[in-house]
Every structure is written in C-alpha cells, then in structure tokens.
Amino acid sequence: MLDLLANAVVSGLLLGGFYAAVTVGLSISFGMLDIVNIAHPAFVLLGSFIAYGANAAWGLDPIIAGIVFAPLFFLLGTGIHRVYDASFARRGEESLRGLAFFFGVLFITEVALVLAFGADYRLVETPYSSTSLALGFVGVPLRLLVPFLVSLAMITGIQFALDHSFLGRAIKAVAQDRLALRLMAADPVRVKEIAFALSIATTSVAGALLIVIAPVEPSLGRDYIGRVFAICVLGGMGSLQGTLLAGLIIGVAESVTATFYGPSWSPAVAFGVLLLVLAVRPAGLLGR
Amino acid sequence: MCYIGNLAIGTRMRAAAAFALVLGLAAPAQAADPIKLGFGMALTGGLAGNGKAALLALQIWAEDVNAKGGLLGRKVELVYYDDQSSPAAVPGIYTKLLEVDKVDLVVSGYATNQVAPAMPIVMQRGMVFLGLFALAINEQFNYPNYFDIQPTGPDGKVELSRGFFELAMAQEPKPQTVAIVAADAEFARVAAEGARENIKKSGLKIVYDKTYPPTTVDYSPVVRALMASGPDIVFAASYPPDTAGLVRAANEVGLKVKAFGGAMVGLQFAGLKTQLGPLLNGIVDFDYYVAEPTLNFPGIDAFVKRYQEKAAGAGVDPLGFYLPPFAYAEGQVLAQAVEATGGLDQAKLGDYIRKNTLHTIVGDIKFAANGEWATPRVLQIQYQNIKGNDLEQFKKPGTQVIVFPPEFKSGTYQYPYADIKR
Numbered sequence: 242m243l244d245l246l247a248n249a250v251v252s253g254l255l256l257g258g259f260y261a262a263v264t265v266g267l268s269i270s271f272g273m274l275d276i277v278n279i280a281h282p283a284f285v286l287l288g289s290f291i292a293y294g295a296n297a298a299w300g301l302d303p304i305i306a307g308i309v310f311a312p313l314f315f316l317l318g319t320g321i322h323r324v325y326d327a328s329f330a331r332r333g334e335e336s337l338r339g340l341a342f343f344f345g346v347l348f349i350t351e352v353a354l355v356l357a358f359g360a361d362y363r364l365v366e367t368p369y370s371s372t373s374l375a376l377g378f379v380g381v382p383l384r385l386l387v388p389f390l391v392s393l394a395m396i397t398g399i400q401f402a403l404d405h406s407f408l409g410r411a412i413k414a415v416a417q418d419r420l421a422l423r424l425m426a427a428d429p430v431r432v433k434e435i436a437f438a439l440s441i442a443t444t445s446v447a448g449a450l451l452i453v454i455a456p457v458e459p460s461l462g463r464d465y466i467g468r469v470f471a472i473c474v475l476g477g478m479g480s481l482q483g484t485l486l487a488g489l490i491i492g493v494a495e496s497v498t499a500t501f502y503g504p505s506w507s508p509a510v511a512f513g514v515l516l517l518v519l520a521v522r523p524a525g526l527l528g529r
Numbered sequence: 530m531c532y533i534g535n536l537a538i539g540t541r542m543r544a545a546a547a548f549a550l551v552l553g554l555a556a557p558a559q560a561a562d563p564i565k566l567g568f569g570m571a572l573t574g575g576l577a578g579n580g581k582a583a584l585l586a587l588q589i590w591a592e593d594v595n596a597k598g599g600l601l602g603r604k605v606e607l608v609y610y611d612d613q614s615s616p617a618a619v620p621g622i623y624t625k626l627l628e629v630d631k632v633d634l635v636v637s638g639y640a641t642n643q644v645a646p647a648m649p650i651v652m653q654r655g656m657v658f659l660g661l662f663a664l665a666i667n668e669q670f671n672y673p674n675y676f677d678i679q680p681t682g683p684d685g686k687v688e689l690s691r692g693f694f695e696l697a698m699a700q701e702p703k704p705q706t707v708a709i710v711a712a713d714a715e716f717a718r719v720a721a722e723g724a725r726e727n728i729k730k731s732g733l734k735i736v737y738d739k740t741y742p743p744t745t746v747d748y749s750p751v752v753r754a755l756m757a758s759g760p761d762i763v764f765a766a767s768y769p770p771d772t773a774g775l776v777r778a779a780n781e782v783g784l785k786v787k788a789f790g791g792a793m794v795g796l797q798f799a800g801l802k803t804q805l806g807p808l809l810n811g812i813v814d815f816d817y818y819v820a821e822p823t824l825n826f827p828g829i830d831a832f833v834k835r836y837q838e839k840a841a842g843a844g845v846d847p848l849g850f851y852l853p854p855f856a857y858a859e860g861q862v863l864a865q866a867v868e869a870t871g872g873l874d875q876a877k878l879g880d881y882i883r884k885n886t887l888h889t890i891v892g893d894i895k896f897a898a899n900g901e902w903a904t905p906r907v908l909q910i911q912y913q914n915i916k917g918n919d920l921e922q923f924k925k926p927g928t929q930v931i932v933f934p935p936e937f938k939s940g941t942y943q944y945p946y947a948d949i950k951r
Contacts, residue, residue: 359844360577504741
C-alpha cells in the first residue's frame, strides 16, 4: 500500500512538472497579458513535430532541439502578436474576435502539421526513454524525470528573468497599468509583443518534452486545452510559481486517483480540486 | 440570292452538322459519364492517420479499375470530403454527396464512430452501404443493404478477443486471474464487453476492471494499480497514444504477467511498431493482415508493394497492412457487384453482395445476414524477435507471428510474457 502511494505521488510530481512546462507560456499570455491564446496547445504540438523532425533528420535529442528552435518560436510569436495587435487589440476588439483569431490559428497550425508531417502518431525514442531508476520501492522513469527537470529549469529561468530585469518587470506591469508603463518610457505594445513571443518560445521546449513522454498527432493539442487553462487559473493568473504548484497538485491528484480509485475518476478529482481552490481563493493559489 | 441561298443552305448545313456533332458527342459523353463513388473520410483530426491511408487505397483501386476501362465502360471517379474525424460532420457530407453531387455509390469513412451517423441518410435512400471497420454497427440498424468490410464476423465484439483468451487458457500453467483495462471510448468499451464474455466462458476471475480517460498522459499509475491486484493476464483495449503509454509503462514498471495485450489499437501501424521496437516482444494483439506466408491471398503482395511506394508521398503509414488492403477490397466488392448486375440498381447490388462470394485481395468474402463477414478471421499476432527500431524487419515474416487462428498460424506462441526478453 505504502509503495503504491509513494509511486503514485512521485509519478504525479513528475507529470505535474511536465504540465507546468506546457502551461507556463499560457500563464504569461493569458495570465499576464490577458490574451486568450486558445492555440497555445497547437504551438506545443508544433514544437513536438519540429523536435521529431530534427531527431529524424539529424539524430538531435528532442529536448536539445526544443531549446535550439525556441528562438524561431520567439520570432513566430512576435509575428502573430503583430497581426493580433494590428487587427484586434488596437481596435479594442480583442476579446471575442481575438478568441476567434486564435481558434483560426489553432486549425491552421493543425492542418499545416498534417500537410507537413502526415496524420500519423509520432514518438521519439531517446536513450533515456526506456530506463527507470529504482529508489527503494519507488521507480522513477527517466522518460518523466528528464522533462520534469527541464521544466523546472525553464520555469525558474523565466521567473528569474522576470524578477531581475527591467523588461521582466515591464512585462509584469503591462497587464496592470499600461499608462504607468508609458510614463516609465516603455512601449506597452512592444513589451506585450516580447512577452507573447516568450510565451510561444516556451512551447518549443514544452512540445519537445511532450514527444519524449507520449506519442503525438497534429490534433492532440485539443486534449490539452482544458487542462492547461485549468492549471493556469488554479495557480493564479500570471504567477509562474503558482503554475508550477498547480501543475504538481493536478499531477499528484490525477496519479493518486488513478492508482487507488480508477483512472476514469482522475479528471473529475483534478477539476474538483480546481473548483474547491477557487471557492476558497478566487484568485487561485498564488494569484493576487 | 443564289449566293445567299447557297450561303443559307451552307449555314443550315453547317448548323445541322454542328447539331449532329453536338448530338453525336453528347450521346457518347453521357455514356462516358463517370460512375461517382462518394464518401466522407477523416483527412484531419485524430482518425486521419487511417483515413488518409484508406483514401490512398481507394485511389489505387480507382486507378486500377480505370486502367482496365472502368466499370460498365465508364470511368470511376471518387468524390470525397474530409469529415475531420468528427461524427457530427458525417450526416451533412452524405446528404451533399447524395443530393448535390448525385453520386452513384457510397462507402463509409473510417470507422465505427463515422459509420453510425451516415446510416440513417443512406438507409432513407435505399443505398448499398459498405462500412469500413465499423464494429457491430448493424446491431442497431438492421439494414439489409449494409455490409461491413472487416473480418470480425457476425459477433465482432466477442470475436475480437476470443483468440487472446483461448491461447492463454491452452497454456501451462493455466492462468487463473485477469485484469481488464480499457479506454473510456466506443471501440474500447465494446472490445472490453466482448472480453468479459470470453472471460466468463474461460472461467477466469476478474481482479481488476477499470477504464481510463483517453486524455491520460502517464500510464504508470494504471499499470501499478492493476499489478497490485495480482492478475495472471492483462487484457488491454486502447487507442494509439494509450497503447504506447501502456506498453512503455509496462516495461518501466516491470509488468510480471503471463500474457499481455488483446485489443490494442496502434500496434498495427508502422509508427508505433518502429518507435516501440523491442518493447513489443511478447505482446499478443489482434490484427487483420500481416506479412506472414500463411496469408498469401491473390493480389495482396502487389497491392501492398504499390501502396508502400506511394505511402511516403502521401504522408501515410508506410506499411499499410491494417486498413489499406481492406479499403481496396471494399472497392473490389462494389466493382464485382456492378459488373455482375450490369448496372447501379441499389436493390440488385445489395442482393448480389448478400448472395455471392466476393473475391478480393484480403481473401474471399461471404457476408452473413447482418452484413458482417459470415466467417470471422480475426488474427492474434505475437510480436517476436524484434531488434532495434528498423522498419524493414516488419515488412518481412517473423516479427509479427500469427498465433491464432490455427489455420493461419505461422509460428509458436511464446509464454509467459514476463519471461520474454525485451
């Protein structure tokens, strides 16, 4: 019994770390910038397929590929934000039409992936995919441990940058008071653009982590929409530490439920946790 | 006047000649109008991997038919739309095919979930309807002109796992307990229901019987939980991403059971075969066709070769064992009925298909009263001798050994699963 519980908690923590990596970009775009980027999981899938392509073509480790291609995702994010800003945000039509825009981006990304890579499931085998560490009676699969550590490093790095740079503080400020930001001689549109681009850049790494953990196909992103928004809200809008904490809680809740009560209860328990937390703390775990 | 008359006569003659020419062209043009075969197919979304492969197979069939002069002297034209893997899109597609495109024949897309919503539309118009891999659809509709291209037989849900359990029960030491783990989705639920009926007959005791949501990411808690219940064998009914998750988790956790597999969708395709590689050794799973010498039907090798040549360009499964031969056979069934009845009368086509044996690249097919194959031919294959992740090994005999049914057996069943080296 104890070994089952310990294994379930460890599996849940590792899984939660991965969930946080997938959600951290959304915490920036949705949590800080108020941009309802419903296409976020589609960019994660784009990251997965690019990591797959790099692995197939050059034998590059998918996670390294995810990091190498992150600057390109940053540029992609810049371009998308420019279109979004010029077409919707400046006209004050970003709420509903912006949502429709990102729906469109979601479908275009999916179809582009089908055309480029086909509709088959893709998976990458790495040297660590089939290895497990045994810590007493707890098994730690490297397939989950490596993404967990990379996720932790990515979130810590972004948080450090946000806390210790002018640009980082400007990003945190832009959602709260655009005018005050202007008074500090910073262009709020440019700051939002960089922040949004950063959120898209994280999907390159998150996508690489995903394809290490599970097989992907172009429309798989839709399965993640509910989960990533739930983690973002549970953690507290715009709080990266909150996102990590929420990811870990959802991961452990899913894993323990799957072990002791049956996996079909996992989503109900995870979303039950969300409702419970929001009832007590409407701003989320670490939201202000 | 004369000039005018001549001119008038000339004009009239030219007009008459032109009219005659138009008539002359029009008559053969009508005769040469193509026979339109309409269908919806998943070209995007979760089912697109199979949908696109089925489309390629049907395109190869149409090419072959047209190269031989078509059907009844008319070319065959495929009219198809992307159903986006969404059952909600299917009724609209078939209504358009029949009302606007005026297709002459219809077949289904892939698979159970896409066939069911098309049924009321085609039934209303009395069309012959060939379903592609639709599990037990006609149980609800009882439509006489429905025929399923899938070798699961009249009682598909039981047949799918019959071999898995019969094989395990024939081994020593005989298993006593079983765990069932199934995706919370249509096919897996039906497969698990069939498994429970087989388990009842075999006398096994169920110690774990749970479903999981298809959005599950990590399967190690599931595998640990079912292992804790102490099963001798594990029956899994899963879709491709969960299949990969379960197989990996089984290896990470060290699943110690006598048999593992059953109704795992995904292992039939090159993607998961090559990516999971040696982790598959020892797993027993259902299949319908593999490149083993005991399944040497006329025309199958040539078809698979042509499909594999085109697969890379079409971005589809490079092996093409699972669905494409059956999609091609679907076209062959229709073609034989059209040629034999000499027309497109749906009642006559239905009668012909119902009463005759059809010759296809997946063997001879005779349909039962409910439109399923009269004689089931669900294979249980065991993955053996897989080394590395190379695709070529799966194109040759020896890695996907047929262990059931006995008449198609191509190798020896390895038992127990836990002792097989991976």
